[in-house]
Amino acid sequence: MTEIQVLSNSRRRTGSTFLRKHQLIIAPVAFITPAFAMFSLFVIYPIIQSIGLSFVEWQGIGPQTWVGLDNYRELLGDPVFWKALTNNVYWLVLFLLAPVLGLFIALFLNQNVFGIRLVKSLFFFPFVVSQIVVGLVFAWFYDPAFGLLATMLEPLGVKFPAILSNENWATFGIILAGLWPQTAYCMILYLTGLNSVNPEVIEAARLDGAKGWRLLVNIVLPQLRAATFIAVVVTIIGALRSFDLVAIMTGGGPYNSSNVLAYYMYDNAIFRYRMGYASAIATILFLIMDLYIAWFLMRLLKNEKGSR
Structure with missing residues (x-):
């Protein structure tokens, strides 16, 4: 055997030994790298680009003019921005009803009785309907002249108000329309979670005298922690x-x-062709989402550590 063959064999052994020692690192990196590259290209880079645009004045075409923090200063004195932010708070607070309603509907539907599959499909229907269709349907419901609600209340002598034309009620009317499909989505998450609940733990708790609200809070909900986390995060983002x-x-x-x-x-x-100002609004919205989700994740991790 020549000296060159000895060197090549030793290199092969060294390479194979290196792969064996680091296979738990190399294999995940090999799988994650393509996905991370796509995520960086289509998510991270646009976010960075949007934040950069918030410091310029730009109409979408032509040269960009650096204005620094002027867009953010203008936001502080913009009453429409503060009104929009307040409405987002209303959306955030009232939309959190969706996980609660979805949980109770899921508990109701998680039964083995005749016709329950048909009932499940009716509750599932809003999830597959487009948001545009939901908006058109509820706009028709709210129509004070020819809408379904106005037609039902007319024989009773009740005049249905023009909700979408009222400054005080328009936001809440839209939120109610949004709760319909969001509740269906949360219901699906909880139905999936209920399939993984350990029936032996439930039976043992019933033998110990737990039932009703006590059984739900102390036994069922802890096993639905993953479904609750997804439901709350998706609802907040929505x-x-x-x-x-x-x-x-x-x-x-x-x-x-x-x-x-x-x-x-x-x-x-x-x-209005104000790309920089729109990017500043997008950046504020992005920061609000990040702060809320980060707080929620920290709280969840704290609860996980406390339960161990």
């Missing part, structure tokens, strides 16, 4: 990025009373 229903039902009106940050960003970017 509330903060609410756009479709506002655009379809009111267009932010009347008089910007139902405007939200996502729609106000869209309005400034598309109709």
Whole structure:
């Protein structure tokens, strides 16, 4: 055997030994790298680009003018921005009803009785319907002249108010429309979670005298922690990025009373050609989402450590 063959064999052994020692690191990295590259290209890079645009004045075409923090200073004195932010808070608070309603509907549907599959499909239906369709349907419901609710109340002598034309009620009417499909989504998450609940633990708790609310809080809900986490996070993100229903039902009106940050960003970017100002709004919305989700994750991890 020549000296060259000895060297090549030793290199092969060294390479194979290196792969064996580090296979638990190399294999995950090999699988994650393509996905991370795509995520960086289509998510991280646009976020960085949007934050950069918030410091310039730009109409979408032509040269960009550096303005520093002027867009953010203008936001502080913009009453429409504060109204949109307030409406987003309303969305956030009221949308958290969706996980609660979804949980109780899931508990109701998690039964083995005749016809329950048909009932499940009826509750599942809002989830597969487009947000545009939901907006059009509820706009028809709310119509004070020819809407379904007005037609039902007319024989009773009750005049149904024009909800979407009322500055005080438009936002809440849209939120109610958004709760319909969001509750269906949370219901699906909890139905999936209930399939993984340990029946032996439930039976043991019943033998110990636990039932009703006590059984739900102390036995069932701890086993639904993963479903609750997903339901709450998705609901929060859906509330903060609410756009479709506002655009379809009111267009932010009347008089910007139902405007939200996502729609106000869209309005400034598309109709007013203020890309920098719209990017500043997007950055604020992005920071709000990040702060809330980070707080929720820290609280969840703290609870996980405390339960061990």
